Amino acid sequence: MIEEGSQNIYTDLGCADADAMQRKAMLVVRIGDAISAKALGLDQASAVTGTEVSCLEAWLKGNFRHADEADTVRAVDDAIQDGLGQCGVAEHAVPVLRGELAGDDQRAGLHALIDNIQQGIPHRGFYTTWPPREYTFPTVxxxxxxxxxxxxxxxxxxxxxxxxxxxxxxxxxxxxxxxxxxxxxxxxxxxxxxxxxxxxxxxxxxxxxxxxxxxxxxxxxxxxxxxxxxxxxxxxxxxxxxxxxxxxxxxxxxxxxxxxxxxxxxxxxxxxxxxxxxxxxxxxxxxxxxxxxxxxxxxxxxxxxxxxxxxxxxxxxxxxxxxxxxxxxxxxxRQWGGKRSGAGRPVQPSATSPCTDQQPGVARGCADHKSQ
Structure with missing residues (x-):
């Protein structure tokens, strides 16, 4: 029998903290997309979010079940202070991530926050003086x-x-x-x-x-x-x-x-x-x-x-x-000067001999004409 599930897969799986898991999952997915789109290294993304490289790497691999939501909030706050404050979302970051808003307001706030974070990560990556963590392959x-x-x-x-x-x-x-x-x-x-x-x-x-x-x-x-x-x-x-x-x-x-x-x-x-x-x-x-x-x-x-x-x-x-x-x-x-193909004056055919099969280095004229 097929049953229609809810809009939260974590609720369908019976997770006790389904709402928090969904919030963290949506945030991590969009941050991962932004990092991939701009080819940022983990060091750069870590600097933007204020999160340790190992922790951020674990989140991007889907291992955020035991991640403290407060750490996620703190990472977003650091990202906001590092380039997203001008977007006008700093005062809304904590209540949105903590789920203090309801219904459509919560979803709208979360999407707005994620969109601003997506804009802020490449902004920081563009102006950073750090070398990329990953090697950029040349075209050679x-x-x-x-x-x-x-x-x-x-x-x-x-x-x-x-x-x-x-x-x-x-x-x-x-x-x-x-x-x-x-x-x-x-x-x-x-x-x-x-x-x-x-x-x-x-x-x-x-x-x-x-x-x-x-x-x-x-x-x-x-x-x-x-x-x-x-x-x-x-x-x-x-x-x-x-x-x-x-x-x-x-x-x-x-x-x-x-x-x-x-x-x-x-x-x-x-x-x-x-x-x-x-x-x-x-x-x-x-x-x-x-x-x-x-x-x-x-x-x-x-x-x-x-x-x-x-x-x-x-x-x-x-x-x-x-x-x-x-x-x-x-x-x-090998092609310099007289060595190149076709160099020198072209050989002129003999006016007294109609032969055209003469070989280089051989006296001009065939045997029939030499006796004349």
Whole structure:
């Protein structure tokens, strides 16, 4: 037999505190929606509501049966004082949550309060200077695949993705034209920014030339990186996660020789000095040295390099972009000057020979015409 229930599921379940449970449930659901909509971290939401992170996390998971309603009221009061006071609901918060109003007034007051809280949480999150608790994933595809492979290998890298001490620097932020860290607030690094000369340069002509060169080869660069990435990710999955695709802790020289041959060649005579202990230092010195950079870029490079020294595995996306860039550069150099396809004057057909099947390097004319 089907019976129509009441508007309070907790009453239908026989809960002694059904009204309080419904009030808390409605509040928690709407707060959870607001947090999700604005992608706030628990730390930020905790600061807004004045509630401990562990307590707020438990509420959002539905574990608020034993939560003191007074704590909920206090959390709302803190949220109101932190940005909702101008909404004109502070004087109504406590009676609404305690259920002191009746009927339609209670429901209207509760909905108004929740709507204001929903507006206040993103307001606080927008102006906060705290870094987000969760890592914000970049749009660079090699970083996405790197994190995916780490997850499949159960390598805990999430805790290493942000710099310590609240530094606002992302180790996986790259210049759109190469592998280097971009200038603060920009998409280009110091080497490719057209208006930022290096310390030993006079004027911006060299900087503009590097920028134009990077733009011309960007499509080739993206394709080169994607080819390397596709090959290694496919190998990783077809080998059931056993191939050593990510940056290893041991055997780094052999790994570079096999998977990053152009970077290995760039080391030149320093190949003899490379060991598992100093490999990261030598690679960063080769690819990400702060020498000669403007002060802000120098500080950023120094912080990134220090972080990669502490967590060497995170250097993998940088290496794959650097290898792709140098492969692209090799392809471009093969087309320079007279080496490019179709370079030079076109070969003119002989006026005395009607033959059209002549091969390069062979005397003009066929055997029938040579005797004439």
């Amino acid at each position: 595809i090699e970083v996405t695949y790197f994190l995916s492979m780490c997850t499949q290998l159960k390598i805990p890298v999430q805790s290493h993705l942000r710099l310590e001490n609240g530094q606002r620097v992302d180790p996986f932020s790259f210049c759109t034209l190469c592998w280097r860290q971009p200038l603060p607030g920009r998409k280009l690094c110091a080497h490719h920014s057209p208006h930022v000369p290096l310390q030993d340069e006079v004027g911006t002509q060299a900087a503009a030339a590097r920028y134009k060169s990077g733009v011309r080869q960007r499509e080739r660069f993206d394709k080169a990186v994607n080819r390397i990435l596709t090959k290694e990710v496919t190998e990783f999955h077809e080998g059931l996660f056993t191939p050593v695709v990510l940056f290893p802790e041991q055997g780094i020289a052999a790994w570079l020789t096999e998977r990053r041959p152009l970077l290995w060649q760039l080391l030149g005579e320093r190949q003899q000095e490379l060991s598992d202990g100093n490999a990261v230092s030598m690679l960063l010195d080769l690819l990400h040295s702060p020498d000669g950079l403007p002060p802000k870029a120098h500080q950023t490079y120094r912080l990134i390099n220090q972080h990669l020294h502490e967590h060497p595995l995170l250097i993998w996306p940088m290496l794959i972009r650097a290898e792709g860039w140098h492969r692209c550069r090799e392809d471009v150099r």
